[in-house]
Amino acid sequence: MAIYYKLLLYLFVYHLGVMNLYSQKNVESQQLLWTRYNLKININDTYSLKQELEERTYWFPWRQHQFISRTQLDRKLGKGWNAGIGVASFLQSLPHDPEIPIAETKSELRPMLEIGYWSPISKKIGLHHRYWSEFRFFEQTNGSFDFANNRTRYKLELRYAATPQINFKAFDEILLNIGGEIVQNVFDQNRYGASIQYMPFDKLGFEVGYINWFQQQKSGVDLYNRHIIRLTIHQNINLKSHKK
Numbered sequence: 001m002a003i004y005y006k007l008l009l010y011l012f013v014y015h016l017g018v019m020n021l022y023s024q025k026n027v028e029s030q031q032l033l034w035t036r037y038n039l040k041i042n043i044n045d046t047y048s049l050k051q052e053l054e055e056r057t058y059w060f061p062w063r064q065h066q067f068i069s070r071t072q073l074d075r076k077l078g079k080g081w082n083a084g085i086g087v088a089s090f091l092q093s094l095p096h097d098p099e100i101p102i103a104e105t106k107s108e109l110r111p112m113l114e115i116g117y118w119s120p121i122s123k124k125i126g127l128h129h130r131y132w133s134e135f136r137f138f139e140q141t142n143g144s145f146d147f148a149n150n151r152t153r154y155k156l157e158l159r160y161a162a163t164p165q166i167n168f169k170a171f172d173e174i175l176l177n178i179g180g181e182i183v184q185n186v187f188d189q190n191r192y193g194a195s196i197q198y199m200p201f202d203k204l205g206f207e208v209g210y211i212n213w214f215q216q217q218k219s220g221v222d223l224y225n226r227h228i229i230r231l232t233i234h235q236n237i238n239l240k241s242h243k244k
Contacts, residue, residue, distance in 0.1 A: 028222070028223070031060050031226075032056060032058055032065060032213075032227070035055050036052060037052070037053045037232075038050070038051075038052050040234075042236065042237065049074075051069075051070070053069055054066075058098035063093070066090055070087075072112070082117075083114065083115050084112075084116070085112070088109070089107065091106075106139055109137040109145055110134045110135065114130065116131070126158075127157070128155075128159060129156060129157075130154070132152070132155070136149055149179030150178040150179060152176050154173065154174050166196065169195050170193070171193060173191040174190055188216060189216065191211055191212065193209055195210070203236045205234045206234070208231055211228040
């Protein structure tokens with residue numbers, strides 16, 4: 001348990017630094033709504049395929065922000081560990097200001113690697129660690145994609161299974177930029193939030209949650225503080241049982 005106390009202490013100290021950054025910079029607040037469809041196809045006891053579609057919009061005023069498609073293949077490694085590889089495509093509606101009509105859209109591709117670890121604390125409570133590295137390729141004027149930088153992410157999530165159908169989640173995630181052109185915004189962003197997931201059926205359920213997205217811009221002195229409501233539909237398909 002000592003490692004968990006160290007992690008919590010680190011996150012506490014980190015948030016003190018974030019709040020100090022908040023007090024010294026120019027912060028723009030925004031309100032967003034994310035609606036997501038999350039499909040998981042269990043191929044067998046070892047492999048699963050995940051497909052995620054998410055529409056991100058501003059609320060006040062209403063305008064598109066991003067559309068995301070993410071595909072990932074996961075493999076269970078045993079003893080609570082898993083690894084994944086995938087790719088995500090992003091469609092950005094620019095500028096990032098809901099008060100201004102969309103001037104252009106820009107695409108981005110992100111190949112990614114993931115390692116996860118599930119650590120049970122009790123029968124109903126556990127911690128999930130996710131280490132995620134993504135490689136960002138931005139669309140150019142000629143239609144090609146050029147590599148920009150790597151972004152490394154770590155998420156710590158606490159989960160509580162109140163019943164077999166109801167799960168509560170709370171998480172904190174840190175995102176760091178790595179690359180030769182990264183100068184002012186090595187700290188990219190911090191996300192924290194909570195949600196409740198309800199699975200009334202074995203293979204279909206819903207989730208609603210709140211996310212605070214605190215992001216530093218390239219200037220280093222301008223930041224976004226985004227308040228997000230996220231609605232998710234979860235669907236699971238078990239190919240192994242279908243084959244039987």
